Amino acid sequence: MKVFKNSWSVALLLLAIVCNGVLSSCSDDDKLSDLTGLLSFGFSDEALADYEFVIGDDNVITNEIALPYGFDASALTPVFSSVPMSTVYIGETEQLSGSASIDFSDDVVYKVVAENGSNQVSYTVRVNVATDITAWSNLSPDAKFPDYTSVVAFEAGGKYFIMGGKKGASGIGGHTYGIFSSTDGSDFSEVNTNIFKEYGMGLGAATVSHDGKQLLIGGYTPSDYEVWGETGNGAGINAVWSTEDGETWTKVNEGAAAEQTFSARTNASVVNMNGDLYLTGGYSVAFGAPQQPMADVWKSTDGGATWTNLNAEFGEDFTPRGDGQLIAYNDELYLIGGRTGFPYTYFNEIYKSADGVTWTKLNVSVPFTERASFSCFVYNSRIFVVAGLSTKEVTEGENTTNVDVLHNDMWVSEDGGISWTEMNSGALPAGFAKRYGQAIIVNDNTVHIFGGNGVDAEDNAKSYTDAWKGVLN
Secondary structure (H helix, E strand, O other): OEEOOOHHHHHHHHHHHHHHHHHHHHHOOOOOOOOOOEEEEEEOOHHHOOOEEEEOOOOEEEEOOOEOOOOOOOOEOEEEEEOOOOEEEEOOEEOOOOOOOEOOOOOEEEEEEOOOOOOEEEEEEEOOEOOOOEEEEEEEOOOOOOOEEEEEEEEEOOEEEEEEEEEOOOOOOOOOEEEEEEOOOOOOEEOOOOOHHHHOOOEOOEEEEEOOEEEEEEEEOOOOOEEOOEEOOOOEEEEEEEEOOOOOEEEOOOOOOHHHOOOOEEOOEEEEEOOEEEEEOOEEEEOOEEEEEEOOEEEEOOOOOOOEEOOOEOOOOOOOEEOOEEEEEOOEEEEEEEEOOOOOOEEEEEEEEOOOOEOEEOOOOEOOOOOEOOEEEEEOOEEEEEEEEEEEEEEEOOEEEEEEEEEEEEEEEOOOOOEOEEOOOOOOOOOOOOEEOOEEEEEOOEEEEEEEEEEOOOOOEEEEEEEEEEEEO
């Protein structure tokens, strides 16, 4: 429990009490004290142990750091101290510190009455609970990393890292690849690293943290990509690389037998659940480009060195997919959204599994809109879906075509993915352009979003280099 203690005011108040007592004893031992006021105020509830409640000059008692969004303040136990011989009331009911829980969902007014009954001071206790789930800010409109069309982000060694490739909106030629780092997430510079000579371009690589290290998994290298003076082979990747500092990398699955390595792929989803790694979906690679979507699940119990095909059973209605999101929620795996191969079909389906083998399709009552290449994360028992790409049919005359639809929305589920609400309060700000394929880092209650793909004012393809920060409540 933390309580406010203004040492100067308390000292002066106690001095006044002593002096008053001395004078009273000299003149009239029976004189009652006219001093009153609270000296400290807080709560004994464990959930509020790290929150400080301050008695302000306006006699409003509150916590400057807001409690999490949705916090239940309807039954809290106040603890307080007041001037000696004063009495504390709510209304006409006397209050004793720590004796009972009280509803602080709204302001509560305390009255402290001096011993003589004539002097009193009122205090308003206001428990500050966040009104928005998230609060966002634009760290930088240009964070100084290249305009990559493929980008992932991770945190290592106290820095933020962005790894990307395929520079610019053009899909043909002129590709570059690199890793960039930043100490604050707003200004990036290139990292000199050894990873590219063997790893290749790694477009569509998946990223996951494990045992204090950061892993990069899979991806592909276009055939028109040049690295270290050599032309890319146009092949998919089934390598796993590891780093502790973002600069020095080690191949984790070096020497693993073919049957202990997942099949090469790009745009897969991977998650760490209780120390074990699970990988699913993505696309095979041929002719230097993604091809057929996949419907398998692989598991690693040794940090990515070896993998086992779990022969997953998704059910007859399941369609192979890539560009979805695999998360861990309440010790279960959730596969969310994604899309088929071309011509694309987009999903808002959710499948879950306790072991990665047997999967069940959730009966989603209120879904988010279908999408792929979105961001998804879990915080405070909530699942969040951010931005992404889908399509819609447009009919002109007798012709009907599918056109891309980009999103800059945010959806939240508070019941394990059964129902979803599009966020208005705490939503991404209007300045966050519609996009897909953005990189994301979630660390405790802080979210960083970097880059992604969108369109300019003339509806031409554009890759973003901006950086955003959100604080979750």
